[in-house]
Amino acid sequence: MGSIPVDFFIDRFPLYLEGAGTTFTITVLGTALAFVLAMVIGVLGTLRNPVARGVASFYTETFRGIAALVLMFWMAFSIPQITPYELDVTFAAVLALGLNVGAYGAEVVRASINAVPKAQTEATIALNMTWARRMRLVILPQAWAQMLPTFGNLVIELMKASAIVSLIGVTDLTQVARLQGQASGQTILAFGSALVMYFVIAQVLIVGVRLLERRANRRLGRTPPAGGGLLALLRPPTVGATATGGAR
Amino acid sequence: MMWDWEFTAVVVPRLLDGLVITVLATLIGYLVALALGLAVAIVRRVRIIGPIVHAVMEFIRTTPLLVQLLFVFFLAPSGMTALTVGITVLGVHYAAYTAEVYRSGIEGVAKGQWEACRALSLPPLRVWGAVILPQAIRKVIPALGNYLIAMFKDTPLLYAITVQEMMFHASGLGGQYFRNFEAITLVGLLFVLVSVPSAILIRRLERRYAAV
Secondary structure, eight states: OTTHHHHHHHHTHHHHHHHHHHHHHHHHHHHHHHHHHHHHHHHHHTSSOHHHHHHHHHHHHHHHHSOHHHHHHIIIIIHHHHSSOOOOHHHHHHHHHHHHHHHHHHHHHHHHHHHSOHHHHHHHHHTTOOHHHIIIIIIHHHHHHHHHHHHHHHHHHHHHHGGGGGGGTOOSHHHHHHHHHHHHSOHHHHHHHHHHHHHHHHHHHHHHHHHHHHHHHHHTTOOOOSOOTTGGGGSOSSTTHHHHTTOO | OOOOHHHHHHHHHHHHHHHHHHHHHHHHHHHHHHHHHHHHHHHTTSTTHHHHHHHHHHHHHTSOHHHHHHHHHHHSOTTSOHHHHHHHHHHHHHHHHHHHHHHHHHHTSOHHHHHHHHHTTOOHHHIIIIIIHHHHHHHHHHHHHHHHHHHHHHGGGGGGGTOOSHHHHHHHHHHHHTOHHHHHHHHHHHHHHHHHHHHHHHHHHHHHHHTO
16 A cells, blocks of 8 residues: 555656656746846836836736736737737746746846945945946845845746646646546546655755855855755745745 | 627626636635634744644645645545635645745744743733734734735636636637637736736835834
8 A cells, every 4th residue: 555656656757757847947948038027127117217117117017917827828829819820838838927927026126226225326426337337246246145035936936837837738747747647547646746846846946046145145245144065055044034025 | 800899798797707706715715824824823833843834834835836726626525616625725825925924023023022921921822912913913914915916816726626717717708709819818907907906005005014
């Protein structure tokens, strides 16, 4: 009896691994798109120009307001109907996830840039730096360290949200679980295995972001939080700051 | 291919039916998340049980809601309706988030408050009920509000377990009439119509409580 669940998973491990690969790819591509959008829109939101700020807030309000699932269905099923073009389902999924999470990220970027002490900006003005130089050398490196923990949460959110791609027929981890559940009749085991694999992917992503955080803090001359080693990466770094994050 | 108004007239009443289910699931699920999250945040401080509860919640927090829904949907006894499963899973999933919010609020209460309780030898019920929680919860109200909107936007996932919310009707009618464009666009519009005003309302709340 006890060995049956394990057998179920071991027999299908290659299939699950393939599904996990698709999930991971969609997560990485979606994160890349979300990151670029978040940076551009976030910086636009910090400008004085009212048009730039208007564009930024229109984007964030709209895409934070619509569920990623609705956006994805719209791209996959409505676009072929109103235009002669058809989006590849995976591409539609990446686009929907990227646009959605990018809107949350933009708010994080805007808030982090605004949180850099005013004296830093004043100093760059006194040094006669251009806007681009000030951003690149002074403001962004400090804002970067601030935004990374929240970005980490957003990457996990995106990874979790990527499960919806199974509803438009992409063979990701969830879809593999669904198919294996139907084929074997062991739905509980099938979805249970998928849950465990999602958890593992999340832990990998968490460790990756923590490594980035350490590097960002070191470059600013801040010492990493107490305790080294790999295990310390799994523990939350500081109290309270990351959990609520203002992201969702 | 232009906008089809006749089809719109067919879709809108059904979508509004779906919206009622969506709002219902959100509100009840939110109540579950608020209550369970608070319980988890308090139990987390208990010695042996605390870390176990924390680990379970961490697992729930880092795995997709959709897979959890399917998992419980197939696990649930046949007497349980899809909507009940949906509300329960939604509530428990978000309890993992609200527990973290409560925790940050509880940890934000000054140490002197705990010491004062001990000095007065207050019973635990009064420590939590009269001293710690009133201070902790007040600070986290805006953060909790954000999760109401997040939950609202996760309700279309219930469509995967055949709950008759908006997306369910949109997808059904869209397939029946071969017109997905109007159906899905209308769902998107309804979402923005509900979630943007609520976001503005919550931001106003945030400003009010931040001032205290």
